[in-house]
Each structure stands twice: as C-alpha cells, then as structure tokens.
Amino acid sequence: MRKQEAQAKEKTLLVFNCHEPWVYQLGALGYKLDIIIGLKGRYLETWDEQMRPMPPNSRLITLPQAQQSQIRYYCIITHNITDLLDIKHRHEPRLMVIHSTFEGRALEESSDVVPQDMKDTLKKYLKLIGGHAVAVSMLKGKSWGFPEDIVPFAVNEDDYLPYSGQTSSGLRVCNFIEKRKTILLWDFHEKAFDGIPIRIVGHNPNMPGVRAANSWEHLKRMLQSHRFYIHTANSELEDGYNMASLEAMAAGMPILGNRHPTSPIEHGVNGFFSDDPVELRKYANMLLEDKILATMMGREARKTVIERFSISKFKEAFLQSIETARQKWKHRKLNR
Structure with missing residues (x-):
C-alpha cells in the first residue's frame, strides 16, 4: 500500500x-x-x-x-x-x-x-x-x-459538522439560477416555498441579497444549522441530486424536492418529495415545526450518502x- x-x-x-x-x-x-x-x-x-x-x-x-x-x-x-x-x-x-x-x-x-x-x-x-x-x-x-x-x-462525511438544525429555515446552494431556471424547475421551487423562510446561497448577481458562502467552512456551518435542504430539478435535464445536496445529506440534513427517478431520497425516510407545490410546502412546515423529526430524517440521509456516494x-x-x-x-x- x-x-x-x-x-x-x-x-x-x-x-x-x-x-x-x-x-x-x-x-x-x-x-x-x-x-x-x-x-x-x-x-x-x-x-x-x-x-x-x-x-x-x-x-x-x-x-x-x-x-x-x-x-x-x-x-x-x-x-x-x-x-x-x-x-x-x-x-x-x-x-x-x-x-x-x-x-x-x-x-x-x-x-x-x-x-x-x-x-x-x-x-x-x-x-x-x-x-x-x-x-x-x-x-x-x-x-x-x-x-x-x-x-x-x-463526499467525505468526515468533512462536515454535526447537524444542529437550530435555524428554522430551509437552505439551497446554487449558482447562476437566472440562466438555469428551466433546469432547476425554479417556478416550482418558488411556488412550493412561497412564504417559507429559505436561504439561497451562491453566485447569483441578478438576485438581490443572495451571496456565496465566504468559504467552505462558512458553508459547512450553514449546512449544520439550517433545518432542511432543497433540490428541485427537471428530470430530463438534471439529476435528482447534485454535489451541494449530497453535502447537505452528509451534514445530516433532510432533503425536500420534486419526484425524480435518480433522487437518492426515500420519501418519508430521509426527506420528502412531491410534484404538488402545496404538498411540498406542507412538508417544509412540518420540518420547521419539528426539529426532532428533521434530525431523525437527516440521520438517515447521512447514512444514504455514506453508502452510495463515498x-x-x-x-x-x-x-x-x-x-x-x-x-x-x-x-x-x-x-x-
């Protein structure tokens, strides 16, 4: 060796x-x-x-x-x-x-x-x-x-901090959303999480108030503290996961998104998915109101990413x- x-x-x-x-x-x-x-x-x-x-x-x-x-x-x-x-x-x-x-x-x-x-x-x-x-x-x-x-x-699960979920907000990390709206099902994202506290992180010059993380360590702290992570994607154009969503899973976050054939999420086990924005919003509120549930589901998400994406x-x-x-x-x- x-x-x-x-x-x-x-x-x-x-x-x-x-x-x-x-x-x-x-x-x-x-x-x-x-x-x-x-x-x-x-x-x-x-x-x-x-x-x-x-x-x-x-x-x-x-x-x-x-x-x-x-x-x-x-x-x-x-x-x-x-x-x-x-x-x-x-x-x-x-x-x-x-x-x-x-x-x-x-x-x-x-x-x-x-x-x-x-x-x-x-x-x-x-x-x-x-x-x-x-x-x-x-x-x-x-x-x-x-x-x-x-x-x-x-992802290397050892790189991430223990999940706390203390911030009652969802998180999504994405760059240049403006030119990727169709790929990301952004209209669906906006409908599903309308009125829900969501933090968007990334290089998005056309989105006021949205900034990239200061460093990887800063991103890790956000993954540690936010309640759940969002990934939505057009199943013909993009996978049901990306590096950021795998990082979120490694950090112990439950994932919310649309139904997708390549998603590593098992509904009700390590996250929730739905093609109905009203239903997905209901799941978001459920996790915001129940940190213990979010912690349990995030623990399963971490197990999934360790098994499948080591x-x-x-x-x-x-x-x-x-x-x-x-x-x-x-x-x-x-x-x-």
Whole structure:
C-alpha cells in the first residue's frame, strides 16, 4: 500500500479547472495536480477559495504554462471539446468528464447546435485522439452517447459538522439560477416555498441579497444549522441530486424536492418529495415545526450518502477511468 501511495505521489495530472468542488475531489487520488486557471468563460480567473481550498499537492498554472510544461503528465483531465483542443499538441492520455446533459447545457448556453451533430463530432474526435469519456451520472452519460463509464461524484462525511438544525429555515446552494431556471424547475421551487423562510446561497448577481458562502467552512456551518435542504430539478435535464445536496445529506440534513427517478431520497425516510407545490410546502412546515423529526430524517440521509456516494468508491472508480484513458491512448499510438 505504501509503495502504491509513493508511486501515486510521483505522478501528476493536468486538470482544467471547472467546478471547484468537483476538482477538489481529485485530491483523494493521491496524485500531484496541475490545475489550469484563467480560462475563458469562467466568472473568476483564478481558483475560487470561497467554494473550496486548493486540493493537497496541487498548484495553479495558466493555459500557456500547461501547453509548454516539460512535465510528462500521467493523464490530462478535460471537461469539454474546447479543453481537448487547447491541449491538442501535448502527448499524454486525455480524459473528458461529462458534467451536464447535452440538452441542459444547450439550454443554458442558448445554443442552436444540432444535438446529434455535436455528439457525433465529439465521439469521432475522441476516437481520433485516443481519448476517453467518463460521466458523473448515467443520465448525463446517455445524454451525450457515453453510457459506458459512470463515476458519480462523492463526499467525505468526515468533512462536515454535526447537524444542529437550530435555524428554522430551509437552505439551497446554487449558482447562476437566472440562466438555469428551466433546469432547476425554479417556478416550482418558488411556488412550493412561497412564504417559507429559505436561504439561497451562491453566485447569483441578478438576485438581490443572495451571496456565496465566504468559504467552505462558512458553508459547512450553514449546512449544520439550517433545518432542511432543497433540490428541485427537471428530470430530463438534471439529476435528482447534485454535489451541494449530497453535502447537505452528509451534514445530516433532510432533503425536500420534486419526484425524480435518480433522487437518492426515500420519501418519508430521509426527506420528502412531491410534484404538488402545496404538498411540498406542507412538508417544509412540518420540518420547521419539528426539529426532532428533521434530525431523525437527516440521520438517515447521512447514512444514504455514506453508502452510495463515498469518497473511497469515487477514488477506486476514477483511478480505473484514468487507466482506461491510458490504455486507449496507448492503443491509438500503436495503430498510427
């Protein structure tokens, strides 16, 4: 085991920054990380410390530095075709991580690209370069035509504070809601929680009074203190959970939301769900009035996330995805 850990520390991954909470997970792999910042389209040019501290054994570099680096990277972690093109002159295995459904991304970006054309182009390009695709969920993998390798993201339950639920309010963490309203079923959210005390946290410049957490520690304290967590999503565009809702479960919060086939919530056990906003509001009020019930359900939510979304499972599966990418790269070189 120690020999494997020592070998891992000698290897370095080149990682395009995308969503800091997801990239932070890669610290569990044991590799060194060169994280590319200053990318176009990002709301922040550097690493967002408000979301996560930097992973262990990592450093920040620019794209030109990455393109010219003399390091022989063990694998390059990308998130879209632009990333793949940006490192086309490097000669290392590459892995593309699919974080969203094609339909959801097209809606968010107001794109008029023909879906099948885009999917075919990506599949052909990955085959051409010997790249490998891994998706964070089956819904997202199928959406792009890559259902073969699925590695759900994870949480480490030991990172979170013991639940108190002392604040009689719901909590929801979400960035850029304005352009994601259809994906998030935001109209339903507003109807269901009208008149209910709810704290929204995240980067949402068009929403007065809504701010991101000051730090990950600040977010943990909010997860600890608020009574319940909300996750609503269109089942054709987004999963019935995200990293924030899994964090909430790890912190011992019960979850409220709409019915969703991929939700980890069991109605009446670790949360409540309903497609009727009036009924969901009733459940919210029930939890606001009964902290003991919220605590019991949150305890079950924590058990669920530990069983289904452990960091050890993520590590094992993602290390295998990297090895698959390396095999495809090697096979591509042999067939040239």
